[in-house]
Amino acid sequence: MVETSPKKLLVIQHLNKNFGGIHAIKDFNLDVNSGDLIGIIGPNGAGKTALLNTITGFYRANAGQVFFDEIEITNASIHDIALLGVGRTFQNIRLFKRMSVLENVMVARKQIFKRPVLQLFNRLDHEADLERAMDCLSMLNLSDKASKSAASLSYGDARRLEIARALTGEPKMLLLDEPAAGMNETETNELIEDIQLIRSKVSSIVLIEHDMNLIRSLSDRVVAMDFGLKICEGSANEVLTHPEVMSAYLGEDEYVIA
């Protein structure tokens, strides 16, 4: 069999994003192939979330191009990008707190938007829809909390519900913005297992994270950013031992304690 090169799902070329005089993202290039799990690391303010927001249409790029699945999505509207198959979560958890856990995932079903007028007076209990939503919930161990209010969830469960909600939209690519933020070690280890499970459901995942344990155990490839620039890219071990990454995180040599 002839080996074909893996399909490029996301292509970012010379992306720039400025806020006034501040360059949040500078000439950033990245290819994400289908099947990839890419970790993005970098100190606070490095431009990781800005990158994610620019890909998903929350920010408008000042220059450069983003392609998803061979379609240009630079500065497309947020919902169009989402409908193409880009799912995301948020660094600060943003659930619909007035809804139940199940409703939080039900609202993300894409079928709703195919024939919006026909959906107006439809009932919600189509077996297939419910099943799909419950599947996503059970994948993240939330099925027993389906009828609870989203506001009543514990911190870890709320984080997991965000991922389940993004998954219900059946994205091709999932962008996770610091999924382990604020979690203790046990919770983080559970999350690592969850993300490994999710990998079978989406073709690629981009993960922004500070937790190096999580980055090490999940990423195929790691990209390090600082001051909006990509400083290096490679396997987790290569990147984490790269001198520029060390100095970005720990400062100049004389300040290194350990």
Add this chain to the structure above:
Amino acid sequence: MIADHLFFAGINLLLAWSVYVVLLSGNLSFAQGAFMALGCYCAGVLTVKLGWTLLPSVLLAGSFSALIATIVGYPTLRLKGIYLILVTLGLTVCVRVLLENFKFIGGVGGFGGMKGADLTWVLMAVLIFGTLLYFFSRGPMQLVCDAVREDELVAASLGINVVATKLATFAVGAFIAGVAGALYGHYMNFVRPENFDVLLSIYVVLYVVLGGVNNMWGPVVGALIMTLLPEYIRILAEWRPSVFGLSILLILLLRPQGILRFRMSTQSSKELLRHG
């Protein structure tokens, strides 16, 4: 006499629902009086000047209001909170001034000759819109609106077209207000632009705030209480604005989400609970 009261209660209920529908996607509209006026005059022109029958005139009047709402809404619904409130208030004032200066429909002097609407008409309208709202509130689009109301950006990130959702609720709200206006005009036989004063738009919003913004029954309670109570307790009629103000204050202090504050659960949650 009692038919009169019920008729106005029905009109106010329709207007309260029209505010509620716009509020579904998180926008507070003080323009419902304007859409009511547009519907009223549009239907009046159709029946009196062009000799149409009442039913098509009412429907076209509603559609006309919805069309104006779409045109006005497209650039303005990107505004949020207080800015959108100012735009809708401005629209109410504009429409009144426009009608006052339009000689073809009587100007300040008013426009007459409409007839044919009675209590049955308004009850039918309440029944139809009520049924549609009831089924809507159990379906997936209610969830879509809820999502937009709670967090626009997250809703968009799930693939929801936020502007289209807001525009749709604004247009449907204007449609209901337009129908209410058409029925009102054909009941009163004679209307003047000052009938659609900006205070009317404000009162209607207060019905909804008073009754509750989270479900379709809140506007019912608010509109019925605030229309019927003053009619039957005469002292209240004279003190209407004061009683109104006082009750709003009390409600906001004691039940900030309105008298009926529950959120209707959608079908799926109920099904799920039944199956365990």
